[in-house]
Amino acid sequence: MTETRNTRQRQILEWANKTFGKSTADNTGERIRRFAEEAIELAQAVGLDKQAMIDIIEHVYAKMPGNVAQEIGQVGVSLLGLAEHLNIQADEEESKEFERIKSLPADHWQARKNAKADKGIALMSTATGWYRDDIATFTTLCLVDGHNVTIDDVINWSDEQCRQAEEWAGACHFCASDNNIDVPEMPAHVRACVTVKATPEESCGSFN
Incomplete structure (x- = not known):
């Protein structure tokens, strides 16, 4: 308990x-x-x-x-x-x-x-549009190829690294659907995972 x-x-x-x-x-x-x-x-x-x-x-x-x-x-x-x-x-x-x-x-x-x-009895909410969710970041990365990121990688990233990875993967995914959007460069911490061998159970990505 x-x-x-x-x-x-x-x-x-x-x-x-x-x-x-x-x-x-x-x-x-x-x-x-x-x-x-x-x-x-x-x-x-x-x-x-x-x-x-x-x-x-x-x-x-x-x-x-x-x-x-x-x-x-x-x-x-x-x-x-x-x-x-x-x-x-x-x-x-x-x-x-x-x-x-x-x-x-x-x-x-x-x-x-x-x-x-x-009423003066609480602070105003300061929430922004993005908040950390390791599962959501990993799931978004699973939408695109070219990396071998594992959930353990995501857990060990900083908030900023998670946000950058999510933005990159989301942009790649939408661009692949013929949407005219700018795709940022693959973040260095995501690219670093390309050279790391992972089992299929650990990673959702594939190598190009």
């Missing part, structure tokens, strides 16, 4: 970075605001009234700040205790919720994020 949750933890921030832009999502102020919002919504759903929440906030902020790592641990312990009391499987619900949010389009979440930003 620990390994699964550690993996999910990494995947959640990766999803947020792709959906909202790294400068927005990978921001401590933004992350803690989103956590605070969800914690308050949980308290509301269980039935805690607003004044009780205000009283707790006053009590906590009258004290010195705690250790961040320890406080995260205490949040987890408290959440699991609440979940057990309510006969809810926290890990199962967490997994289901992550699958749900991934199933919705990015523009849905970006619109919600920006609506919160307009």
Whole structure:
């Protein structure tokens, strides 16, 4: 379970970075605001009234700040205790919720994020049109010949190398369909894979 949750933890921030832009999502102020919002919504759903929440906030902020790592641990312990009391499987619900949010389009979440930003309780989305997806990059490369790139190659590339490879492969593919577009030169890191022998299982490309 620990390994699964550690993996999910990494995947959640990766999803947020792709959906909202790294400068927005990978921001401590933004992350803690989103956590605070969800914690308050949980308290509301269980039935805690607003004044009780205000009283707790006053009590906590009258004290010195705690250790961040320890406080995260205490949040987890408290959440699991609440979940057990309510006969809810926290890990199962967490997994289901992550699958749900991934199933919705990015523009849905970006619109919600920006609506919160307009109210001053969130940062605006800074997502661009391209985000890293190693499988998508590899699949795009599989549309063209002339290389022996493997999925392991793609995983080890930088974001910029992935973007360049995707743009090159996409342009080659569309040009082959008689579309009049400029095709950039094969990126050096893609060309380097031409001289590397790969098995058919590892590579989707073929040599010309």
